[in-house]
Amino acid sequence: MVKDFTFATAMYESGDWESAPLLPGCVIDALARYTSLSIAPMGVNVALGSPEIFNFPFVWLTGHLPVRFTDQERKNLKQYVERGGFMMIDDHNHDQDGIFHKTMTEELTRTFGPLKEVPKTHELYHCFFEFSDGPPATVAELSGWGDQLVHKELHAVMPQGDRIGLLYSLKDYSSEWNMHPDTKQFSTVDPTRFGVNMIVYALTR
Amino acid sequence: MPSRVNPTTSRSDERFETEETFFPVRATIEAVLHGVALVALAFLVWQAVHVLRQRPAVYAAGNSVRASLVRWTTRQAPEKAHVALDSVPTPDLRDWIAALPGAGTQMSWEGGSLRPSAVAVEPVPDPKHKVRIWVAAPAKSMVSLSDALGGIDSVDVETGGAVLTVPGVEGDVGATVNGTKATTVQRDSLTIKPVLVLGVASWEPKFIMASLEEYGWKVDSRFSISPKSGDVVQNVVPSAVQIDTSKYAAVIAVDSSAQRYAGQIAEYVRKGGGFIATGDAAALPAFAELMPGHPGTASQEHDFDLDSVTPRTAISLAAISQLKPNAVPIEMRAHEVAVAARRVGQGRVLQVGYLDTWRWRMGGIEKSIDPYRNWWATMVSSIAYAPRHPIANSSPVEPTPMASLVSILGTPTSQKPPSGSFLDDPRLLPALFGLLMFAFLVEWGSRRLRGQP
Numbered sequence: 001m002v003k004d005f006t007f008a009t010a011m012y013e014s015g016d017w018e019s020a021p022l023l024p025g026c027v028i029d030a031l032a033r034y035t036s037l038s039i040a041p042m043g044v045n046v047a048l049g050s051p052e053i054f055n056f057p058f059v060w061l062t063g064h065l066p067v068r069f070t071d072q073e074r075k076n077l078k079q080y081v082e083r084g085g086f087m088m089i090d091d092h093n094h095d096q097d098g099i100f101h102k103t104m105t106e107e108l109t110r111t112f113g114p115l116k117e118v119p120k121t122h123e124l125y126h127c128f129f130e131f132s133d134g135p136p137a138t139v140a141e142l143s144g145w146g147d148q149l150v151h152k153e154l155h156a157v158m159p160q161g162d163r164i165g166l167l168y169s170l171k172d173y174s175s176e177w178n179m180h181p182d183t184k185q186f187s188t189v190d191p192t193r194f195g196v197n198m199i200v201y202a203l204t205r
Numbered sequence: 206m207p208s209r210v211n212p213t214t215s216r217s218d219e220r221f222e223t224e225e226t227f228f229p230v231r232a233t234i235e236a237v238l239h240g241v242a243l244v245a246l247a248f249l250v251w252q253a254v255h256v257l258r259q260r261p262a263v264y265a266a267g268n269s270v271r272a273s274l275v276r277w278t279t280r281q282a283p284e285k286a287h288v289a290l291d292s293v294p295t296p297d298l299r300d301w302i303a304a305l306p307g308a309g310t311q312m313s314w315e316g317g318s319l320r321p322s323a324v325a326v327e328p329v330p331d332p333k334h335k336v337r338i339w340v341a342a343p344a345k346s347m348v349s350l351s352d353a354l355g356g357i358d359s360v361d362v363e364t365g366g367a368v369l370t371v372p373g374v375e376g377d378v379g380a381t382v383n384g385t386k387a388t389t390v391q392r393d394s395l396t397i398k399p400v401l402v403l404g405v406a407s408w409e410p411k412f413i414m415a416s417l418e419e420y421g422w423k424v425d426s427r428f429s430i431s432p433k434s435g436d437v438v439q440n441v442v443p444s445a446v447q448i449d450t451s452k453y454a455a456v457i458a459v460d461s462s463a464q465r466y467a468g469q470i471a472e473y474v475r476k477g478g479g480f481i482a483t484g485d486a487a488a489l490p491a492f493a494e495l496m497p498g499h500p501g502t503a504s505q506e507h508d509f510d511l512d513s514v515t516p517r518t519a520i521s522l523a524a525i526s527q528l529k530p531n532a533v534p535i536e537m538r539a540h541e542v543a544v545a546a547r548r549v550g551q552g553r554v555l556q557v558g559y560l561d562t563w564r565w566r567m568g569g570i571e572k573s574i575d576p577y578r579n580w581w582a583t584m585v586s587s588i589a590y591a592p593r594h595p596i597a598n599s600s601p602v603e604p605t606p607m608a609s610l611v612s613i614l615g616t617p618t619s620q621k622p623p624s625g626s627f628l629d630d631p632r633l634l635p636a637l638f639g640l641l642m643f644a645f646l647v648e649w650g651s652r653r654l655r656g657q658p
Contacts, residue, residue, distance in 0.1 A: 005407065034431060035406075035430050035431040036429070036430070036431045036432060037405070037406060037407070037430065037431075038405075038407075051568070054567045054568040055564070055567070055568060057408050057411075057412075057563070057567055080567075082574065083566055083567050083573070083574055084411075084412055084415055084416075084563075084566060084567060084574075085567060127437055128430065128437065160415070160418075160419050161418075163415065200406060200430060200437060202411075203406040203407055203408070203411055203428070204406045204410075204411055204414075204426070204428045204430075204437045204439075205411065205414075205415070205439075
């Protein structure tokens with residue numbers, strides 16, 4: 001009995017959790033395109049503060065606006081990571097001086113302590129597609145939007161050894177992958193391939 | 206006028222007569238003391254002959270046993286001896302008691318306060334708790350465990366024994382119960398090899414693998430992702446998985462993707478390997494010969510209770526039915542078999558009826574991580590293949606002190622042997638000797654003070 005993988009987007013009370021509505025479908029499309037995994041065709045939205053979050057070991061969280069978690073959201077987030085879930089948090093602003101980054105890293109540091117840098121040799125970059133230079137650059141970075149930087153690494157919470165429980169990105173994959181799947185045909189390289197790596201990593205480590 | 210002095214009587218004679226007159230009682234006492242000394246001397250001579258001729262029955266208890274053994278062995282060979290032990294004697298003392306019958310002494314013993322105990326140590330195929338210590342002890346007693354490095358733990362025994370698993374032991378392992386120490390040593394060690402997890406990339410194999418790694422198992426894995434891209438592997442050569450007892454302690458198959466390894470797994474199990482099948486893997490026809498039973502239809506699917514305090518009662522279960530004759534139910538849920546085990550060839554197979562156990566860890570109550578992790582680690586440990594290697598150790602041990610005592614000294618008896626007359630009392634000789642010397646010295650001193658020889 002192989003259960004379907006379900007792409008879940010976290011809803012939180014502050015900020016704009018729904019800022020990348022097309023992203024789940026685009027990543028699901030990539031998963032279906034490159035793997036033979038059993039995948040739920042539609043993503044789900046699940047409240048970070050509800051116990052239902054624990055039914056989805058992979059959760060995507062994004063936004064532009066300031067974030068302040070409620071006590072229950074903070075508690076669930078901590079338990080979620082400790083229990084073995086994988087949460088991807090992406091700054092939709094691509095701005096290290098942006099309000100989302102500042103408030104979110106403040107929340108994460110408060111909950112987990114300082115985030116760790118994910119080395120380029122990490123399994124995340126090699127478990128399916130090969131990303132030997134680390135996380136792929138996004139159009140937002142290359143176009144000079146946001147903080148006008150190409151961030152060379154991602155950061156993470158690693159509760160056990162080098163196993164990632166929470167991956168934090170300033171690269172704005174939320175903009176990069178927030179498109180209709182058919183749009184990918186106009187790209188030389190499918191930008192959502194790194195999304196496949198993230199999910200394969202979450203499912204196998 | 207007659208003389209007032211008798212010319213035939215000297216002054217000394219006169220004084221003697223005067224003293225005889227003045228000390229009749231003293232003389233009588235001296236005579237009595239003289240007699241007592243002579244009687245005592247005669248009795249001592251008789252006693253010496255008596256002891257040589259007819260040996261007495263003697264008794265010793267508690268701390269006096271060792272001193273008594275010295276006396277019985279070197280000065281007095283009693284005909285019968287009885288010892289009352291208040292603790293299990295050291296091996297040398299025990300053997301000493303056991304040797305007395307060889308010298309002609311009829312031995313008996315009692316140990317009313319002694320309690321039987323035993324200790325055993327065995328290696329466990331478990332990376333975290335590598336040694337299991339079994340202790341047998343009386344109910345309601347406290348056992349203190351120690352090894353060469355010091356105290357290990359203590360445990361209150363409720364019903365007659367206790368089992369502890371510990372990370373390791375060093376040298377002699379002792380279990381002290383009511384002052385009696387049973388000792389043993391670890392005689393074997395195990396080579397613990399990795400575990401192989403096979404499945405399609407999904408939450409169940411991922412959480413099993415993660416939990417086993419967190420527990421301490423080294424885990425290899427092969428997760429199917431896509432026919433084109435191949436599998437995601439960990440510590441495994443992507444081109445071929447070689448399932449053999451030389452490489453793996455156990456193999457866990459989670460779903461039908463294990464079909465392609467069915468031949469290798471069957472051979473691996475017959476050679477001694479451990480195999481766990483859960484989910485669709487347990488229902489594969491290719492594994493039907495190995496499985497302890499037949500997997501039923503999944504129950505309680507999708508109704509995992511997030512607030513459940515007993516998560517294993519809430520996760521889905523494909524109850525195992527039609528158990529094979531040599532299959533053993535390992536875990537029941539209500540009246541249904543949830544986990545069953547079976548020996549196949551030299552190996553062991555475990556069939557897990559629970560489905561989506563990862564929900565237990567992710568969605569259980571707050572303290573769900575350790576129980577889930579430990580449960581899976583225990584499942585693997587129970588079937589793991591781990592070759593044994595002897596450990597050279599020649600130190601003398603006593604794993605069953607009370608049983609050894611009974612074996613060597615015979616059955617204890619609470620009936621003391623007849624102690625004979627007071628003449629057999631070993632205290633009589635020094636008492637008589639003291640009396641003799643007292644009577645002799647007093648009599649002699651008294652006479653000398655009177656000027657008598």
